[in-house]
Structure formats: C-alpha cells, structure tokens
Amino acid sequence: MRIKENLYNKRIISIDALRGITIFIMIFVNELASVKNVPQWMKHMPADADAMTFVDLVFPSFLFIVGMSIPFAFNARLLKGDSARTIWTHTLKRAVALIIIGVFMVNAEYGYDASKMLIAPAFWGLLAYAMPIPIWNKYPKDFPVWLKNTFQYGGMLVLVGLYFLYVQDTGEIGMTPKWWGILGLIGWAYLFTVVYYWLVSGKLWAMIAFLVICIAANAMNLIEGSAIQQFSSLSFIAGHLTHASLVSAGVIISLLFFDRKIALKINWPVIGFAFFFFAVGYLLRPYFGISKIKGTPSWTMFSAGICTVLFYFLYWLMEIKKQTKWSNFFMPAAANPLLIYILPGAIYYFNLAFKIEIIPGYFREGVPGIIWSLIFSTIMLLVMKICNKYKIQLHL
Secondary structure (H helix, E strand, C coil): CCCCCCECCCCCHHHHHHHHHHHHHHHHHHHHCCCECCCHHHCCCCCCCCCCCHHHHHHHHHHHHHHHHHHHHHHHHHHHCCCHHHHHHHHHHHHHHHHHHHHHHHHHHCCECHHHCCCCHHHHHHHHHHCHHHHHECCCCCCCHHHHHHHHHHHHHHHHHHHHHCEECCCCECCCCCCCHHHHHHHHHHHHHHHHHHHCCCCHHHHHHHHHHHHHHHHHHCCCCCCHHHCHHHHHHHHHHHHHHHHHHHHHHHHHHHECCCCCCCCHHHHHHHHHHHHHHHHHHHHHCCCCCCCCHHHHHHHHHHHHHHHHHHHHHHHHCCCCHHHHHCHHHHCCHHHHHHHHHHHHHHHHHCCCCCCCHHHHEHHHHHHHHHHHHHHHHHHHHHHHHCCCCECC
16 A cells, blocks of 8 residues: 555635534434434435435445545554554554444344343443444543553443343344444444455556456346345355445545645546436436435435535535635534444433433424534534544544
C-alpha cells in the first residue's frame, strides 16, 4: 500500500457535515419509531412495498460516509509511518468492536427468557449499552493509566459476564447473532471493503470493479435457487457485500473528488457516477424492487445516487462557497458518532430498569410525537457538545 500523494491531507468539513446531518436524522427517526399515528413517509417502508422513504436512506448514508473516510484514514496512518501490522490490527479491532456492540444490542431487544435470567432484561440491556463507553472511550493523555485500565478491562469483564447471564428463549445459555444489528452490519461491510481496498492499493478502477462485484453478488443472493444461495458461506459473504456496495460507492466518490492535484470546477466523473447509480437502480428495480429490509440492489444504488447528489451540494456549499457556519449545529454528532448512537439506547434501558417515565403518553402519538422526536434529537446534540468538551468520546 502506497501513500496517495494527491489525496487531500486536510479535514473535509463537508464530509463531517454530511455525517452530522445523517446522525441527527438517525436519532430523530429512531425516536420516532415508537411514536404512533405518523405518516408512512416518516417510517421504514414494508419489505414488499417496492419503495423507500428518507428513513430508509439513513443507514445507507452512514455506510456511504464510512466509505468516503477510508482513503483519508489509510493515508493518514501511512503518512504517520504506521506499519502494515499496526494498520491491520487497528482495522480488525474496529470491525470486531462494531460487530460485538451490534450483537449485544440485538440480544438486548428480544430472544431471551426473562424468567430464567439471573438479571432483569432491562438491567442486562442497560449494561450492554453502557459498557462500550468505558471500554472504547478516548481517554486524554494525562488520564491515570491504572484508572483507564480499570474502566476498560472492567467493562470487558462485564460484557463477558453478560454473555453467560443471557438465557435464550430456547433455554440455551449465551447470545446468538440473530442478526448483526446496524453497527454489526457496518462492521462487516467496513471489514470487507478495507481488506479489498488494501489489497488493490486503493486504485480507483479496482474499487469500481469491487462495486460491480458487490452489486452482482447482492442480486444473485436474492434469486431463489441461485448458486450463491446453495452455499451458506457464499450467501453470508454476498449478504454483507450488499452493504459493502454502499461503502465502496463512498470510496469511489471520495477518490473522484479528492485524489487529484487540482480540484475540478465541475466534477463530471462524480456526476457520471451519480447517473450510473440511478441507472443501475432503475434497471434492476423490475427484478428485485426497492426494499431496505430485503437489501435489494435498487435500494443500495438509489441510496448511493442520492448520497452522491447530497454530498456534491454540501461540497459546493461548504468547500467552494465557504458557507460553513450553519453546520456548527450538527458537528458535535459528527465528532462523536458512536456515542450518540449508543446513548439513546442506554437512556431507554435506564428508564425501563428504574421505571422512569420521561414524557407523558401524549407525546407518543401524532404531531406531538414528531415534535418530541425533534426536541430529543436536539438534546442529544447538546449532550454530545458537553461530552466532547469533557473528553468523553468513543474511538474504535
């Protein structure tokens, strides 16, 4: 792997802005999910609807942003002089951490036998959501080493204990990956993409080839009786390549924007790829439909196209026109994405465990519920601002 000499080495504020906006909307729609009597366009579409809403775009946007950040992350480590072993160790730790957190979150939701567990499921869920904070917190350099080790290793021991305290509804001890959770899916997609990115040294043409492979594998995995479906291992890989297609799309757009000596006045290659994403989504729609739940190629490609258009607008607004002040509202989330994703769940299980009602039922329905969800999302941004100030930041 070689250093990309032409890749921007400065912070791209438009990427941070897209990340911050995505996370804000994510918190909003997650809170809104428990609100009754809201319009369908503010919820996930059903699996067989052949449609998508802005809610179905949140997860793909996160994957797309993960991809956009990969070239910068690798280049920064290479410029710092990190060895291949150091880079791979960091990469694997990050992917495994996301997968572990995702599996714990999923098991907290369902699949347990509360009558056989030694700890109430609400307390189990609270600890499952809370422990990643001391384990993966980015402690300041002057933080006492002994206290840091106590928090990190203590948190790991708690997670191990939670695994053995978990009793499945089948009576078996220990958790299972019923599905990987959003963070787990991000972890797998990130892992597949960065392994390939490293092997091909981040070459643009090779990443485009990987995107085509991902789309093809995704499509074949949805065809009943296909060769991929005959082998569970191939089906497993193809399933994660579904999401890797969005990560690789982000890598491609990032390279087209920033891996060049002089920025293009009009970036025709990026515009061309936006049309390509929409065209592929349109052509495959009659065969697979648009479904976030099924993970169809039309959903991934339409999402990639929309993300590309949104980012191009933010790039024009922030990097060219220098209109950046408005984004300060979203930046606390952009700087601490994992913590703001985990914290609402920790709050939920804390309230459930101690039987605390934050808001009356009136705010769980219709317009009041929508307003509350917006207020809650804003509160989370303010909480992140405080956490960032006092160096409570999760760093995988």
